[in-house]
Amino acid sequence: MIAIGEAARQSGVSIETIRYYEREGVVPPAKRAGNGRRVYSEKAIGRLRFIKRCRDLGFSIAQGKGLLSLSEGENQNCAVVRDISTKHLTDVRAKIEELKALEGALEELTASCQTGSVSCRMLEALAR
Structure with a gap:
């Protein structure tokens, strides 16, 4: 498990942005270590990177969430992605x-x- 500072470094997203994404449901709430601090899995960091790339391309947060959902689903529908x-x-x-x-x-x-x-x-x- 990775602390929030390291998750921010690895994903290229600031700590405050990570917290914001959690509040907005872009990424699920982080697990907590024994000391109460947020910790993240590699998968969570991958999700943060994905959303960052979407945002870098100018997609809205809602669009990024939709694309993330499509990327993690069993039915990755390229036609839907193309439409978006x-x-x-x-x-x-x-x-x-x-x-x-x-x-x-x-x-x-x-x-x-x-x-x-x-x-x-x-x-x-x-x-x-």
Whole structure:
């Protein structure tokens, strides 16, 4: 059994995140050592790594839990996983487009700033 600090190191997830995942039911509550401290199995650390990778890819906690459930089930349904990831990819592409539009608006506003001018066109545009 592995202490929470070492579990955090091995999984790449902070101690507070591990506790949060336990409260949210992402991972089952840890077993307790004789001194009352949380201890984790290799399987639990694997689950933490899996969820971390999901989060690194931008999946929500709920999506990560769903993917984890599919990965641990007897019927690993690749079609369901594909549907989840395709939806997520569509959402990511939409966010990229929103960020590109934001970038263009900021570039335009920033370009309207004139060094040494008392009146700032960007602030005026934001106030409208």
